[in-house]
Amino acid sequence: xxxxxxxxMNNQEYQNQTIAVIGLGxxxxxxxxxxxxxxxxxxxxxxxxxxxxxxxxxxxxxxxxKGETVKNAVNSGFFxxxxxxxxxxxxxxxxxCVPTPLTDDSAPNLDYxxxxxxxxxxxxxxxxxxxxxxxTYPGTTRDMVKPILExxxxxxxxxxxxxxxxxRVDPGNQFPIEVVPKVVGGTTExxxxxxxxxxxxxxxxxxxxxxxxxxxxxxxxxxxxxFINISxxxxxxxxxxxxxxxxxxxxxxxxxKPYGFAAFYPGPGIGGHCIPVDPLYLQFVIKKIGISSDFIxxxxxxNERIVRYIxxxxxxxxxxxxxxxxxxxxxxxxxxRNVADVRESKSLDIIGxxxxxxxxxxxxxxxxPELHIGGKQLRSQSIDAESLKDYDCVVILTDxxxxxxxxxxxxxxxxxxxxxxxxxxxxxxKVVQLGSGxx
Numbered sequence: 001x002x003x004x005x006x007x008x009m010n011n012q013e014y015q016n017q018t019i020a021v022i023g024l025g026x027x028x029x030x031x032x033x034x035x036x037x038x039x040x041x042x043x044x045x046x047x048x049x050x051x052x053x054x055x056x057x058x059x060x061x062x063x064x065x066k067g068e069t070v071k072n073a074v075n076s077g078f079f080x081x082x083x084x085x086x087x088x089x090x091x092x093x094x095x096x097c098v099p100t101p102l103t104d105d106s107a108p109n110l111d112y113x114x115x116x117x118x119x120x121x122x123x124x125x126x127x128x129x130x131x132x133x134x135x136t137y138p139g140t141t142r143d144m145v146k147p148i149l150e151x152x153x154x155x156x157x158x159x160x161x162x163x164x165x166x167x168r169v170d171p172g173n174q175f176p177i178e179v180v181p182k183v184v185g186g187t188t189e190x191x192x193x194x195x196x197x198x199x200x201x202x203x204x205x206x207x208x209x210x211x212x213x214x215x216x217x218x219x220x221x222x223x224x225x226x227f228i229n230i231s232x233x234x235x236x237x238x239x240x241x242x243x244x245x246x247x248x249x250x251x252x253x254x255x256x257k258p259y260g261f262a263a264f265y266p267g268p269g270i271g272g273h274c275i276p277v278d279p280l281y282l283q284f285v286i287k288k289i290g291i292s293s294d295f296i297x298x299x300x301x302x303n304e305r306i307v308r309y310i311x312x313x314x315x316x317x318x319x320x321x322x323x324x325x326x327x328x329x330x331x332x333x334x335x336x337r338n339v340a341d342v343r344e345s346k347s348l349d350i351i352g353x354x355x356x357x358x359x360x361x362x363x364x365x366x367x368x369p370e371l372h373i374g375g376k377q378l379r380s381q382s383i384d385a386e387s388l389k390d391y392d393c394v395v396i397l398t399d400x401x402x403x404x405x406x407x408x409x410x411x412x413x414x415x416x417x418x419x420x421x422x423x424x425x426x427x428x429x430k431v432v433q434l435g436s437g438x439x
Contacts, residue, residue, distance in 0.1 A: 014198045020091035022116050024051055027167045028097035029062050034178055036073045038202055043091055044081040055081040063340055064171055085119045093129040093198055094120055100134045108281050117148040124152040129161040129194045135219050135278050137285035141212035142187050157188035163195035164212035166219030172339040181205040185215030223278035229264045231299035234306045237266035237435030247435030248420045266435050268397045268418045269306045269346030271335025276344045307346055310418060311353040317414050317432055318392035323358035329391040330363040332398020340367040347397040348373055366402045385411040
């Protein structure tokens, strides 16, 4: 345990004080609701007026957060969603949860972080704690955010406090976020102590580290580890296809080993706001010091290769002489099950690849009613026993809980299952699993 833990057990600092959360997306809104549940008044800042309107009306645009939860928080007066930064002057702490996407050439795009820091600097108060939670590369907090905040005339570690804590929100996972250990690193020892005091009131376990750089790199390690291993298991699935061995059975057998093995599963490629992005942040920063990671580069290439592989297999399974004759239905376009999020989703790339090859492509996703791909608008199509007759192949890319297994097994012609969800089912449909052998 952190040596200062006992010292802060009875510390009353931050008790019931107002906290400002900047960015009310997939990380910021769950955090805001968690803070409210812990008794903290919260000022939620987001520049998207539509989000603010929705929240004020007591409506949630994130599947993990119920509208009733938002409505109760707003009606209680403990949650004030706003679209400007002026109210953050009332806050004891300001937590930044804005997006950190990639540019078109796969470089870090920290525009949202920069703009948030500049806006905070204009209203920064003496004694405030500022915590960056957005995923980023090591050095961002100290070398970029700190100088911007100090333009206010206040000195970090003396007049205000600055720390980094990587978010560990997993959309679609009902695991309570307050029980996930929270890593924190301050730009000074005083900054570390301040963030520890606050977060110990929010989370069950807080893990202090020696610097913000360590905390920043912790998040990159977590997701680079997953990026590399998922990419490898996708390659392994393609190998199993060629060998005629069932990859799912191999993984199940390997998982019986009680040590030295962690199971990863094949799929249509890695999507979302973290796993396919964070490793490229790491690659970016290490290239600045003259080195690079071959593992990251190869994994990135594999993440693109699986898209081509699945598109080509889908066309092959449609059993048409020409791609222009193939009518394919995609089931699931979000990057993971049970979430309404298509950020970096490889399903979109697979659809684009199939369309580029000349196939007629439709999709069904209960969580995402409309898509725009290559300037073309697509709408989620309803599926039933009759409509399934029109499709030469159904490709399962996202295994939502609503997946109509029996309907597909009994009424589809061919199902290409990239998630292994129909392995134990039987019916009239021809079912082909990714990694179970070429057919």
